[in-house]
Amino acid sequence: MAGIKYFFGLMLLIATGAVAQQANSGKESRKYFVTTLTKIAHPVLDALSKNRLKLDMPVETSPNAYGDRDKVTYLEAFGRTLSGMAPWLELGADTTDEGKLRQQYIKLALQCIDNATNPKAADFMNFIDGGQPLVDAAFLAQALIRAPHQLWDPLEPRVKQNVLMALKSTRGISPAYTNWLLFTGMIEAAILKFDAEGLADMVRLEYALNKHNEWYLGDGVYGDGPDFHYDYYNSFVIQPMILDILLVLKDKEETLKNWRYKTDYIDNYGTFLERSRRYASIQERLISPEGTYPAIGRSLAYRVGAFQALSQMALLQELPYGVSPAQVRCALQAIIKKQMEAPGTFDAKGWLTIGFYGHQPEIGEPYISTGSLYLCTEAFLVLGLPQEAAFWSAPDALYTQQQIWGGKKAQIDHAYYPTDKKK
Template structure:
């Protein structure tokens, strides 16, 4: 482990009897949450409404970033306290109650405490994202926080949260933010036609985005990534679980179960999730779906396998420097890493990792924590698995625990968006990803990529059109085609296309490309 992580977070000694693979128990998870929260709260404003963590601001600005610090850490505190039956040895909830009071007194005012207003996503969207974490934190801790607030503070909090119901989200998982806000308001007797509409709209879109095999597209395009586990599955199933809604739990739970059939294979033997897709600075949030499956019972995994995956992911990052000497999660992957980030990444963005602590909703006597750890799916025999809905071919090798994802179906291009090489995204455009590799500087030559060179310009892969996938006994294949686009000269060449197929068996892979319509030279 990183020399300082265990000391900084106050982790207890390893338990290799019940946790032979990771040494982590539920006590390690509680200590990790406590340590991260303690470090983050050192940067709170006097009233506690914002946690202004150090670092370069996001494009949303410092006030929004401070709200993000409050909201995302509140989510970790919510899981921590709710999972302990209301025990709050560090007085977290009093601080979050004070911050809620201070942040909602004069929302929109430019001062040290006031929260920014929730507006349309293209105007001032980030507060809408954070409203879901505030609402979920309040719902998780209702008996110990919300129910003890003065009525005027409750009213002010409701009015601020309703901004999420009255403004336009981005056309993707963002619709689950007003859904989550509405679910909280209804749970405390403040539901109405407005909350019902928000939930109906999100539910309609969620059904539209479901593509099968347990996978959702993140919007109307073909973006299949970690947002499945930490958003598209998490919000609706957790909402149904907290509400005790058996019908909705069964509906969303069946999809999560199917999702985990393939997704659980996408963690390496060292605990690493696949370095693929956007928002990777959320790190161990990648295990949130696995933890939620164990908590709700909607999982194909044995409890010991689930714990191996979630604890393996947490340990993977802690022992590789994700927590700095200041106790804060850095912007990056292991440690700071600019190539991992997006323009919306701010100092508190990594605390979306709090979603992994959903596992703490399983009490100490739950099978997740008392069953001995078992090997992760990637630690067994070599496997090759196709996921036709997403255009994925997943390949794992037990000898080294490495998992590879051959991507023939996921991109980050909206249906109404043109294909421009200037917008090439290395987190989606490559032919393959793994649990031991990641993108480097944009100045470096792209790996796992086939370029067509025309007039000295190398092509980029943007929109990916799947041609199919399948698997048999120990082998599998996936295929796609794309239109090469160029950063210089004409953006496309008439009639030019590239067809690609990957065949994998054991640790071997074969790629075949056919270039059609290439001009002379």
């Protein structure tokens, strides 16, 4: 296929730096991010666009895996890939080499959305059988919310109806009393945003926000349910989904002017943003000078997806006081390079393998399979910032642990309290 050959060739040019060489290191970093993201995403989107995902994608599982992963892994791969890629796609096509590459992936993504939600398609996905489809329907919903102009507006009415039907079909799945409540909230946020009839179940959305507000533990951290969990779920799911749900509510403020919880969540958006700023500052400090970070908690096979919250705050241009966009770029690039270039991370055909550093199937929990791994794309949300943004245009900067362990001038850390006035 000529288009596929074109963007594979373009990927090679970007990787070798042969396209429009720039002296600025930020521009070279962007090329690296684009190349790495498309390397991860291409096998998923290419296969699904041809209705071949169920035929072509391997289903690797952990040694103690649940027995139903082949029923859910495909929606995992698609929803998660698109959620992380969406901000980049939302920039749209243009005449640059990167813009032409985006155009190719936008076309692939639109065809994938059709195939994934068309009951007559070979790759029609499972939205109702088991609990897992609720999770990954939410990631698909999040992708649409993050790129409405490129991933929703161009869809044919038939496809839009199929998508809404697929999302609504997950209402039969009961969420766990954990971060899973946000999956119901995210799905309803997408229905609120895109359904012309406005038939969102606001109780599901309200319950998710109310419980997580109740579960806020302080210093920028939420419980995963009522209890504290020392893992990366504040970044994998909790903080990014809370903010994306709230942004939909803010966008619908006029429609929701008489909503019971308007004061708590629309008017009080800044409180949730401040919590996420603090969490982003913690995340930035977790990245070592060598580009490593603590392997703590469950779902480590999501790799750099552990830093979705930091990437999202950079995308929103809401980084904490004293943390520059350039140092976040360098910190994220360090962990992406460390993990995604580890030998064995991809199989011979380009699919991700289970592991934290390379291929380590034993590190996967029973719910982990090949599709799960594509949550790593969430580290690439920053590609939604245009090339001229400070994140990409500023020269390299030392991130916090490089400053400290290099004996450089560094900034002290302190806990976040709601009365803090620093921005």
